[in-house]
Amino acid sequence: MxxxxxxxxxxxxxPKPDSVHRAMSEFYRDYGVNPGRSGYDRAIEAEETVQKCRKRLMNFFNGGNDPDRLVFAYNATDALNQVIQGVLGTSGGHAISTNLEHNSVIRPLYHMDKRSDIDVTWIPFVGGGFIDPDDIRRAIRSDTKLVIMNHGSNVIGTCQPIGEVGRICREMGVFFAVDVSQTAGVVPIDMQEMCIDAVCFTGHKSLFGPTGIGGICVAKDAVIDSTRWGGTGVRSILKYHLDEYPYRLEAGTLNTMGIAGLLAGQEFIESRGxxxxxxxxxxxxxxxxxxxxxxxxxxxxxxxxxxxxxxxxxxxxxxxxxxxxxxxxxxxxxxxxxxxxxxxxxxxxxxxxxxxxxxxxxxxxxxxxxxxxxxxxxxxxxxxxxxxxxxxxxxxx
Ligand SMILES: Cc1ncc(COP(=O)(O)O)c(C=O)c1O
Structure with a gap:
């Protein structure tokens, strides 16, 4: 070729780093059983890899002390859908986003408008591709439930003043979610410093995992309602899905091989400074x-x-x-x-x-x-x- x-x-x-290929293959060969469902040694080891990855990513985004608030999803699209639907709910209200977004934000918001009567304000970019935080401030209304925007544009590569927008949202009591698909692993992200309530990431870009794994890092007091329900492997007798994290936003068997890859990806990022x-x-x-x-x-x-x-x-x-x-x-x-x-x-x-x-x-x-x-x-x-x-x-x- x-x-x-x-x-x-x-x-x-x-390509992905060799260490990621190796980690996924070895993990799946040795511990490819269902984590968190059984008490035998291999299931415990598999669960340990999952927990280690939650902890590592929680630290990576400086999201707080509770690794259970790092929840896994299929990719950024899946994570963004969960945040958009879980924060906006079904009873109307207002959301703010920008002209820089990917369809993984645009389409869920259009659907929320159609299905739940959510009014959306789209903020244009100015000055060579940047969002002016004051435009966000001016757009916030008494019924604004969510500001959601990307950190780095996948078209023009501009990196947004996320911290400034975050501080405005915190001051005005609005949930702030950030799509870090293009920046996670390339630009440092500090959720606490930037006042971010939820970071949505995908594993297969600069986090160097495989496709099919992504997630949400949810800040300490941030509330996202669950929009999918099913098996959790624990408290199966309960009629309703569990309220606590990570189960609140996770249902069904996790992509453990993807998680093992993400964990190795974290080590690769560290090895490159x-x-x-x-x-x-x-x-x-x-x-x-x-x-x-x-x-x-x-x-x-x-x-x-x-x-x-x-x-x-x-x-x-x-x-x-x-x-x-x-x-x-x-x-x-x-x-x-x-x-x-x-x-x-x-x-x-x-x-x-x-x-x-x-x-x-x-x-x-x-x-x-x-x-x-x-x-x-x-x-x-x-x-x-x-x-x-x-x-x-x-x-x-
Ligand atoms: C800015 C941005 N957001 C979201 C996504 C969606 O990522 P995924 O396809 O992994 O869900 C992409 C993918 O290109 C992206 O560039």
Whole structure:
């Protein structure tokens, strides 16, 4: 197989560290029994891995002292659905979100509007892709139940002033939930300092776990009602699902292999200097890419005026080409994997005017990228621009 220059880490990080593969395989071989359901040694060992991971992630997000408030879900979408439905309930009210959101926030909110008469205010971004915390403050009403937004945009890579928004929400008594899908593992997240009530994460991006595992870190006094019910392995005689965490938000058998992978992912992050070390490495590469393409004629880069307050995600287009054409040329001619289109975040494109031209080409970097990958991407873009010039000339003739 030819070497693939994988610049699509925003979709999922790839490859995963060898230590993650090893940990999952060894765990499943040796302890792949049902945790928390039985009292034999292997079930206890399996449960210990689950508890160790809860504790580790609780510390990672500085979510408090109770590891049971770290609940597992399938992915960020599942976690966000639980928070949105569990906080908003069924009796109307108001929610605030932003134009930067992924469909995993947008669609649940639209459905809540349709089903439970929840009024939603969408805050546009300003100044190159950032939310102004004062816009959130101004949007809060007496019936606002939830402010929910992402920490890092999966389209333009801007990183939001979460702490400032959190302090406004805390002051005004509104539940504050953050989608950290693109930042967990790349940017430090401190729930207590940032006044966050619930962090929703996915395991398969910069936390380096496999797909199918994610979760919610719920702050000490935050209340999320359960929206799914079933087996918990304990107190089976009770008619109703348990109120206490983690059971409150977990039903059925957990993805233990995914949890073992997430735990190994935590160790990998630590071995690379934590989120700060990973961010520094990836942003150095992003700087090389940005500097390599920003002055090329006909290259349009969106909301990327500086590297500050950014994660290593960059959206661009080549004038005259739809994103999908540029992406296909990068793939077929240069073995460079990017993502093209709307990236499941339609409101960003509506605001930027890129929805009509079918989105952008997104480069998103990971810890296994090298300067060689970046230089190949720069060269590829240069050649595509040359080709686009030829096409335009022949169309004019
Ligand atoms: C900002 C953001 N939120 C949510 C998600 C959804 O993650 P998952 O597909 O793992 O549920 C993504 C995935 O790309 C994302 O980038």
């Amino acid at each position: 030819r070497e693939l220059f994988y610049l699509d880490n925003g979709a999922t990080t790839w 934590g989120p700060e070390g990973i961010h520094e490495y990836e942003m150095k590469l992003m700087s090389r890419l940005w500097n390599g393409i920003k002055d090329i004629d006909r290259v349009i880069i969106y909301c990327f005026d500086s590297l500050e307050n950014h994660i290593p995600v960059l959206s661009m287009n080549v004038e005259g080409f739809e994103a999908v054409n540029t992406g296909t040329l990068l793939d077929v001619d240069y073995d460079i994997a990017t993502r093209t289109g709307l990236h499941c975040a339609p409101l960003v494109h509506e605001q930027m005017g890129t929805a009509e031209i079918k989105g952008t080409v997104r480069f998103s970097l990971g810890p296994f990228n090298t300067e060689e990958h970046i230089d190949a991407a720069i060269e590829g873009i240069r050649e595509i621009v040359k080709m686009s010039l030829g096409w335009t000339k022949s169309l004019k003739m």
